Amino acid sequence: MGKHIERIERRTLLKSLAATPVLLSPLAAGCANHGSSTSAGTLNIGQISDSVAFFPLFVAEEKGYFKDEGIKLGERPRLGTGAKVAAALKSGSIDLGGGVLTDAFNLQKTGGAGGTKVTTSLVTEYYVDIVIGKKVRAPGDTAGLESRVKALVGKKIGITGPGSGTEALVTYLFERIGKNAKKEATLVNLGSAATSAIGALKSGRVDALSFFQPIGQQVEADGSGRILISPARGDVADMMGALHGVVFTTGKLLKKKKDEVDSFQNAIKRAQQDVQGDPDKVRELLEKYLKDTSAKALDALVPMLRREMPQSPEVEKRPYDTARKFHLESKLVAKAPTFSEIKG
Structure with a gap:
């Protein structure tokens, strides 16, 4: 009961903040590139593309889950590469980045403010x-x-x-x-x-x-x-079983946007549960998301997504460690943070 009340209070607060215009002082405006450029209650979410990994974000947006959780969505750019997602996070122009774990490791290597934090598990197979x-x-x-x-x-x-x-x-x-x-x-x-x-x-x-x-x-x-x-x-x-599709950010952004990220996680969890639900409804949503995809390809994708996508956005140690080992043994990265260091 306590957690339920806390969730309602946070949602109410975020809706109030999102509806309130924020005027930046010249000093605050000048510092925008060193942290989030969005007001409280708002999230700018950038992602590489419209690949299947980001289907839960589409579902949450389509079904109004972000709005239900008190989040106002700002910019939603498709940035093309993980390097561009990382650059946007470092500049503060986005609050959360959708990519793959390789992108999160690369951000850690280039020194994101406060270190890289992986907040959300989207796909636990290398897709x-x-x-x-x-x-x-x-x-x-x-x-x-x-x-x-x-x-x-x-x-x-x-x-x-x-x-x-x-x-x-x-x-x-x-x-x-x-x-x-x-x-x-x-x-x-x-x-x-x-x-x-x-x-x-x-x-x-x-x-x-x-x-x-x-x-x-x-x-x-x-x-x-x-x-x-x-x-x-x-x-x-x-x-097999490696964490791959993720949402990540910097430690500095996460600290500033903690309540918003908690609400984001709630919305994504609802969307992930939908993916595990009625296959016919999943296919309808997938057809909207992947507009130019053939019926045959959509039919193949639905059962695949249900196997690859977790039922919760919580980042778990085993899939992370599997992916970390793969990156290190293949020398894709020279260093990779431990689970406790990177978990948002």
């Missing part, structure tokens, strides 16, 4: 797939991982950008067979737009893609290629 075009000769799904990776040597592989989780997967897979992806393949930066990535594969500009879901499902649905390697389906044993 990037290696997708090949029809002209690429490669072994089938039953072949060993090593032989499938070898089929990528010498190929042009599309990624979202440098330092991304899409580049990280290619780097890791090549290192498993003793190869350097930057020397023995051509990595092509395509940005995060699904249409551009699929277009590049179809036109032959790239031979393969290392891209987030639902790119692979869309490619298979239209017959232009197939998924060669998928960590989320268990193709890479060391990566």
Whole structure:
């Protein structure tokens, strides 16, 4: 009962604050880049793209959960890369960033104010797939991982950008067979737009893609290629159950926006429970979110999301430690904070 009353009081306070205009003094305005640039009760939330990882944010917004929890949403930019999300967090232009754990580690490396804090677990499988075009000769799904990776040597592989989780997967897979992806393949930066990535594969500009879901499902649905390697389906044993899709921020921003982040978590939890609910309703929402996705791809995605997405936004130690080990052993990062250091 006490927690319920506290939640109602916080929601009421946040609604009041969000409705109240805040006038910044010249001094406060000058300091905006060193902390949040939004008023109390408001959250600016940036994310890399509209990949499936951020579906719960869409559900919470679509169903009014943020509003119910007393949060006013400000800017909602799609920033294209994790590096841009991190830069926006450091400048204070966004309060929360949606990305992958690699992005959070990179922010920690560049020194976000107060350290990096991961607040929200969105996907607990590595939801990037290696997708090949029809002209690429490669072994089938039953072949060993090593032989499938070898089929990528010498190929042009599309990624979202440098330092991304899409580049990280290619780097890791090549290192498993003793190869350097930057020397023995051509990595092509395509940005995060699904249409551009699929277009590049179809036109032959790239031979393969290392891209987030639902790119692979869309490619298979239209017959232009197939998924060669998928960590989320268990193709890479060391990566199974790894925390991947996350919301993160800096310690300084989190301290300033604690009540708002608590309410954000409540809204996301409601959305995650919806994802685990009626499959037909999930599909309806997913169709709204992924507007240009074929019916066949949507059908494939619904059961997949229910397996990959947790029932709570709470960041748990086992998925985090699995992901941390993967990043360190693959040398994707030189250092990675412990669970207690990074948990928001």
